[in-house]
């Protein structure tokens with residue numbers, strides 16, 4: 001045993017790893033986990049934290065958030081990372097966009113992907129938690145494909161393409177991008193909804209004056225999501241590329257992806273917290289606030305998310321966090337509302353409540369779905385684990401405390417929560433990012449700027 005002292009010991013808690021739970025203490029020194037074991041076998045610490053009756057888990061790794069991407073969110077790195085820290089998320093991955101010729105382009109159309117990545121790194125100076133970006137390919141240019149290799153040099157090893165919206169691309173271009181992604185051993189990540197189906201239904205409902213939020217999910221149906229997932233996963237299989245399906249919302253999509261996984265193709269997918277908690281009755285209850293694309297679906301789809309999280313077709317739970325004000329949602333017709341909702345601060349307690357407390361998932365499953373799998377899927381070996389030598393990103397969590405979610409406590413710029421008023425069991429008490437306590441009992445206790453950019457590896461999905 002090392003005779004030296006360490007900075008912090010989190011003692012008497014239940015340590016949750018991806019494979020089990022142990023009653024042990026966690027020793028943190030500097031930015032890393034020094035040891036996990038019986039307290040008496042560990043070095044003396046300057047600070048001792050009593051975690052009795054608490055879980056001690058790796059911090060949540062949220063691989064799908066929108067931060068610093070106006071108009072797709074109003075959250076800055078500072079506001080989003082306050083929400084993250086309060087919610088036990090120690091690393092998030094947002095999006096770095098190239099420019100395109102369109103209304104919602106963040107940058108001038110000529111802006112390259114690498115310029116977009118560097119702009120995000122600069123905007124991140126005030127981040128409190130660690131962060132990285134996926135690159136977004138929003139135009140069908142050879143020059144865009146040529147940006148993939150220099151993007152890897154920037155530490156960005158995954159690339160997003162959309163089948164929908166004005167920055168969506170054709171299957172021909174996706175196929176070209178997938179072949180290059182395969183050559184580079186990078187990861188393709190996909191928003192899959194058939195745009196022609198969704199656009200036609202949207203136009204029809206507008207013409208018919210069906211502006212109540214209950215019509216919204218019918219404008220972007222589950223089969224449109226499954227159709228596009230099928231097409232893009234097939235191209236990824238043909239290219240031999242790693243495919244990661246974003247925000248899987250329904251049984252039909254999950255079944256498509258499961259089918260491609262069965263032959264050993266490199267196909268993975270996430271769902272998001274809201275698809276595991278709500279069905280489409282939420283629109284009658286909460287209006288446009290939970291308008292998210294793809295939409296929240298039917299009760300059977302909620303059950304399907306849990307079946308496929310158990311079965312492995314879905315291996316990650318993310319938030320798709322978008323910060324918006326209530327006023328951008330409280331409009332007469334759903335098509336004039338913003339799409340997206342904030343969840344960084346609530347995802348861990350809400351998913352713990354639903355998956356563990358209500359549906360019997362284990363603590364290690366919670367850690368795999370929210371920490372370990374996203375870290376491994378996206379090339380962050382220092383994250384998502386409490387192995388000695390890795391980053392000391394740690395959450396102390398009380399699995400028994402029940403509280404009511406209140407948007408007045410938002411760290412996000414958003415002034416509402418789709419979980420407002422919901423009682424959840426499980427509360428984040430402390431969040432450490434690389435050894436530093438950043439949130440303590442609902443308060444931010446570190447200065448902005450502690451967070452740093454995570455240079456990601458090319459992930460090995462064979463492991």
Ligand SMILES: [Zn+2]
Nearest residue numbers: 064065066320
């Ligand atoms: Zn998103």
